[in-house]
Amino acid sequence: MPLSKRRAIRRNLCRIITISSSAAPSPHRFTMSGPLTGAIRVPGDKSISHRSLMLGALAVGETRVTGLLEGEDVLATAVAMRSMGAEITREDSGTWSIHGVGVGSLLQPDVAIEMGNSGTSTRLLMGVIASHAISAVFTGDASLSRRPMGRVIEPLSMMGAQFETSPGGTLPLRLQGACPAVPIEYRVPVASAQVKSAVLLAGLNTAGITRVIEPVMTRDHSERMLRGFGAELTVEEVNGERVIEIRGEATLQPQTIEVPGDPSSAAFFVVAALLTEGSDLVIENVGLNPTRAALLGVLRQMGGSIEELNRRNVGGEPVADLRVRHSALTGIEVDPAVAPSMIDEFPVLFVAAALAKGTTRTSGLDELRVKESDRLSAMATALTLAGAQVEEAEDGLTIHGSGGEPLPGTAEDAAVTTHLDHRIAMSMAVAGLASRKGVLVDDTAPIATSFPTFRALLEEAAA
Numbered sequence: 001m002p003l004s005k006r007r008a009i010r011r012n013l014c015r016i017i018t019i020s021s022s023a024a025p026s027p028h029r030f031t032m033s034g035p036l037t038g039a040i041r042v043p044g045d046k047s048i049s050h051r052s053l054m055l056g057a058l059a060v061g062e063t064r065v066t067g068l069l070e071g072e073d074v075l076a077t078a079v080a081m082r083s084m085g086a087e088i089t090r091e092d093s094g095t096w097s098i099h100g101v102g103v104g105s106l107l108q109p110d111v112a113i114e115m116g117n118s119g120t121s122t123r124l125l126m127g128v129i130a131s132h133a134i135s136a137v138f139t140g141d142a143s144l145s146r147r148p149m150g151r152v153i154e155p156l157s158m159m160g161a162q163f164e165t166s167p168g169g170t171l172p173l174r175l176q177g178a179c180p181a182v183p184i185e186y187r188v189p190v191a192s193a194q195v196k197s198a199v200l201l202a203g204l205n206t207a208g209i210t211r212v213i214e215p216v217m218t219r220d221h222s223e224r225m226l227r228g229f230g231a232e233l234t235v236e237e238v239n240g241e242r243v244i245e246i247r248g249e250a251t252l253q254p255q256t257i258e259v260p261g262d263p264s265s266a267a268f269f270v271v272a273a274l275l276t277e278g279s280d281l282v283i284e285n286v287g288l289n290p291t292r293a294a295l296l297g298v299l300r301q302m303g304g305s306i307e308e309l310n311r312r313n314v315g316g317e318p319v320a321d322l323r324v325r326h327s328a329l330t331g332i333e334v335d336p337a338v339a340p341s342m343i344d345e346f347p348v349l350f351v352a353a354a355l356a357k358g359t360t361r362t363s364g365l366d367e368l369r370v371k372e373s374d375r376l377s378a379m380a381t382a383l384t385l386a387g388a389q390v391e392e393a394e395d396g397l398t399i400h401g402s403g404g405e406p407l408p409g410t411a412e413d414a415a416v417t418t419h420l421d422h423r424i425a426m427s428m429a430v431a432g433l434a435s436r437k438g439v440l441v442d443d444t445a446p447i448a449t450s451f452p453t454f455r456a457l458l459e460e461a462a463a
């Protein structure tokens, strides 16, 4: 494709992202609806979508992707990969085509890499660029610019990359990749798939073996997909820790990828159906990778009726249709060991807990304080405003549920604050369905980062 056309497409994608993320706040009151019924499909998995674009751009030849999540976060990754030389187009059928440049052959981006709200794009791309002979400036929105980047800067600096950051190791920052980079052994100090993936991706263009030790297992989409693209990657369990080794200077083979539905997006509909009387909803094609699916077990422990139908494999990932029926929930003590396998689902679990009978206690959730917002504080404040009984501790929330009684909801002029966090907005939307006055959400615009069709699907399921 000629350079001028590539630049025009890039400008277009950039415009889509800039327009939606800088739009004026878009408040909305979510109110009680009829039962959620029928069959719906949620959009593609965000984690798998990011990785498809990155690895497709690093393969030699054409990767084709169906079911890609077309949310702002993933589009930011597409723009970034294009700015480094990959040819990325969306066909009218909805299939995405990626012509990769090959590991080691990324081009110097001529503009800053604008990451919007997306931590995954930022941290994984820092890994990709860290072992290439290019430099890049990363920028993001107000939420992303507050998030800690030291956790990836530390291992990537050990590999030879150089950083100039804003105070506190945050964005905007400049990264100068190291070429050749040095292979390292790195024990991930926080349970983070983004940190693990950043080091593995840097290892792709580093001679020799890069070893990542994961004391606590996190989502393994990077390992699965790197292997799928032909990288030499091994995983061993040694003394209860996962040891992942990748051989560098890899040649990646292009793939055909079908992205399954995002379990983190399905979670809002699972909880909404459990809480709404008369609901009997099927959510089709939901990814159920065990490193992502712990919410379902927790909700079942609380008494939720969730069946897995038609279990199958899609693109190397386990998938099923979920049938969810309205259920009376009971509060439980949530085992902190499940946290990494449902890390993004806690905000909506807190909503389920607020409607359950009895008390739900959670702990070990310090990581929630450094997501798009401080999710412990944001959810404690928002649920309290909607009339729930919540106690906030350093590493978790204790919630005394209403026993199935609707929450009072928020007063006419009182909106809950989403802090540029899509998951707070959608969780409080679900709370609105179970509140007498409904819940006024101050800004629904952030929902477009991960689930642009959320409101339309909610209306469809409740119609």
Ligand SMILES: O=C(O)C1=C[C@@H](OP(=O)(O)O)[C@@H](O)[C@H](O)C1
Binding pocket: 046, 047, 048, 120, 191, 192, 193, 194, 195, 197, 219, 343, 344, 367
């Ligand atoms: O690797 C990924 O795709 C993600 C990892 C998680 O972040 P951490 O690695 O910071 O826990 C998760 O919260 C995020 O939504 C997506």
Ligand SMILES: C=C(OP(=O)(O)O)C(=O)O
Binding pocket: 073, 117, 118, 119, 120, 121, 344, 371, 372, 423, 450
């Ligand atoms: C934490 C999230 O995403 P990211 O870190 O990519 O911004 C999320 O989607 O809940």
